[in-house]
Amino acid sequence: MVEVTFLCPDGTAVQGRGAEDTTLMELAKSLGIAGIVAECGGACACATCQVVCDEHWFAVVGPPNENETEMLEMAASTSLTSRLSCQIRLAPELHGLVVSVPEEQG
Amino acid sequence: MDLRSHSKPIEEFNFLDPAVLDNPFEYYRAAQEQAPVYLMPETGMYLVSRYEDLRQVLLDTETFSNNLDGYGMLQGENWKVHQGILQERGWPDLPTLNFTDPPVHTRYRRIADSIFNAKRIAAISDRIEELCNLIIDRFIDRGECEFVSEFSFPFVGTIISEQLGLDSEKMSTFKKWGEAIMAPTSRVMTVEELRENAETIVEMQHFIAGKLEERRKEPRNDLISALVSSRGSDGEELDMMELQSFMRQFLSGTYESVVTMISHGMLILLREPGVMEQVATDLSRVPDFVEEALRFDTAVPGLARLVTRDTELAGVHLPAGSIVMTRYAAANRDPAKFDRPDKFDIDRKDKAHLSFGTGPHLCVGRLLARRELVIAFRTLLTRLKDIELARPLPEIAHVPHALLRPMKELPIRFAKADAA
Numbered sequence: 138m139v140e141v142t143f144l145c146p147d148g149t150a151v152q153g154r155g156a157e158d159t160t161l162m163e164l165a166k167s168l169g170i171a172g173i174v175a176e177c178g179g180a181c182a183c184a185t186c187q188v189v190c191d192e193h194w195f196a197v198v199g200p201p202n203e204n205e206t207e208m209l210e211m212a213a214s215t216s217l218t219s220r221l222s223c224q225i226r227l228a229p230e231l232h233g234l235v236v237s238v239p240e241e242q243g
Numbered sequence: 244m245d246l247r248s249h250s251k252p253i254e255e256f257n258f259l260d261p262a263v264l265d266n267p268f269e270y271y272r273a274a275q276e277q278a279p280v281y282l283m284p285e286t287g288m289y290l291v292s293r294y295e296d297l298r299q300v301l302l303d304t305e306t307f308s309n310n311l312d313g314y315g316m317l318q319g320e321n322w323k324v325h326q327g328i329l330q331e332r333g334w335p336d337l338p339t340l341n342f343t344d345p346p347v348h349t350r351y352r353r354i355a356d357s358i359f360n361a362k363r364i365a366a367i368s369d370r371i372e373e374l375c376n377l378i379i380d381r382f383i384d385r386g387e388c389e390f391v392s393e394f395s396f397p398f399v400g401t402i403i404s405e406q407l408g409l410d411s412e413k414m415s416t417f418k419k420w421g422e423a424i425m426a427p428t429s430r431v432m433t434v435e436e437l438r439e440n441a442e443t444i445v446e447m448q449h450f451i452a453g454k455l456e457e458r459r460k461e462p463r464n465d466l467i468s469a470l471v472s473s474r475g476s477d478g479e480e481l482d483m484m485e486l487q488s489f490m491r492q493f494l495s496g497t498y499e500s501v502v503t504m505i506s507h508g509m510l511i512l513l514r515e516p517g518v519m520e521q522v523a524t525d526l527s528r529v530p531d532f533v534e535e536a537l538r539f540d541t542a543v544p545g546l547a548r549l550v551t552r553d554t555e556l557a558g559v560h561l562p563a564g565s566i567v568m569t570r571y572a573a574a575n576r577d578p579a580k581f582d583r584p585d586k587f588d589i590d591r592k593d594k595a596h597l598s599f600g601t602g603p604h605l606c607v608g609r610l611l612a613r614r615e616l617v618i619a620f621r622t623l624l625t626r627l628k629d630i631e632l633a634r635p636l637p638e639i640a641h642v643p644h645a646l647l648r649p650m651k652e653l654p655i656r657f658a659k660a661d662a663a
């Protein structure tokens with residue numbers, strides 16, 4: 138299991154564990170993280186599952202893939218270290234990952 | 244059998260009965276309880292009515308394909324007449340967007356997203372609000388209006404015709420085109436009707452071709468200019484056949500669905516106790532109202548998928564070649580997903596309705612639709628008060644249609660709320 142912490146816009150931190158090879162979005166949904174809408178269910182078609190990493194974790198998680206980059210470019214607001222959580226597969230090197238959930242999605 | 248189930252046997256309903264189409268919620272419940280994947284004798288399609296089953300269908304594009312002739316499905320062999328006329332004098336149907344699967348779909352989808360994305364919708368919001376006020380100006384002094392034809396339609400029609408570069412004075416032509424696109428999906432037509440219908444589509448195609456060329460030469464700040472100049476990730480622009488296919492989907496999707504959704508929103512304000520007051524006294528609740536209205540009575544109750552290989556869904560065997568009806572409207576009332584699903588509740592925490600679908604085909608126009616709906620109700624509730632039904636609705640309030648839900652009329656009376 139891979140342990141992850143979500144920093145929510147209301148200031149709370151929610152911790153959870155997800156199985157390897159499931160996605161970060163699925164973990165967020167199972168924890169009921171309010172800011173992760175994930176309208177397209179992981180098809181990389183909605184950009185409502187954004188998370189923001191700090192620089193350290195962004196280097197570990199890696200940059201967005203090509204499809205994801207296109208979706209992020211069209212979103213209302215993003216930062217340089219934004220990722221779509223449905224495109225991040227949980228793996229051992231992500232154990233301890235910390236991401237923040239933006240105030241608004243879309 | 245579930246002891247809590249009180250629904251009438253599913254065989255006693257006829258899906259195509261105008262009364263069932265008008266008020267289908269009892270039918271949906273019966274299906275969910277007795278036959279969640281139900282082969283409808285009237286249509287030959289399998290109705291999928293439960294939330295989790297529907298999500299599974301929408302996410303599994305390999306088994307449940309969009310590669311079907313969505314417009315001609317009901318017309319059988321006669322559809323060739325339509326195809327022939329387009330082939331000869333217009334542009335033949337080419338499957339894009341909603342009639343393709345990934346990866347072909349993905350290229351089209353990115354182009355569509357680049358036109359209807361959050362940034363663009365934000366950029367046209369002020370104009371949407373301005374138009375909304377202009378439409379209300381036309382009838383507000385009368386203290387009454389027929390809401391569908393005097394508000395919902397001209398509001399949506401003006402926005403989309405402006406954005407797609409169609410002349411807003413030609414709105415009745417535009418309405419005729421939208422109806423021609425959708426007519427074959429609503430009932431079996433005669434060869435003569437199909438021929439006439441195809442002629443209307445050809446007329447529309449030539450008009451669109453002219454507009455597209457105009458914008459290619461002189462781009463403006465509208466969605467159609469964005470469309471002609473957009474390129475897929477392969478760097479290629481869309482050719483005329485692809486552009487025609489896009490425009491056809493935009494014109495059908497945008498016109499009926501948002502019009503109906505705005506009318507349904509008003510109907511809900513009139514019918515559901517306490518809601519009008521709750522929203523009018525706190526306009527910050529309008530977005531919650533809109534989401535709940537989408538869940539409660541969506542304008543696109545169902546579309547279709549083609550089963551590509553023998554499979555099983557909720558214990559029912561589906562042979563390859565079957566057609567599944569994706570009943571978003573039923574899933575939205577699934578008690579296994581939504582607590583007290585038949586109650587209209589803007590405080591509901593779970594807002595994950597399926598009115599825009601999910602998966603790769605999630606509605607491209609959802610951000611535009613939501614923006615239009617929020618602006619419409621914020622503006623209406625700012626400028627009008629004491630809104631009530633002016634006379635009873637027809638006994639069957641909707642035009643019978645298997646996939647859409649247009650309202651026949653919605654006559655309202657009101658007082659002016661603003662000082663102006």
Ligand code: HEM
Pocket residue numbers: 301340341342352355492493494496497500501504541542543546569571597598599600601603604605606607608609611612
């Ligand atoms: C409240 C209004 C609307 C509703 C309820 C609605 C609903 C839907 C639904 C259920 C789907 C199909 C998802 C699937 O295949 O499972 C869809 C797809 C689509 N919608 Fe909408 N829609 C609305 C407004 C709009 C608007 C304003 C546009 C603007 C052009 C639009 C354009 C499209 C297109 C192009 C698709 C096909 C997307 C694809 O296959 O990738 N819709 N819509």
Ligand code: FES
Pocket residue numbers: 162174175176177178179180181182183184185186208221222223224
């Ligand atoms: S869930 Fe839609 S893009 Fe991630």
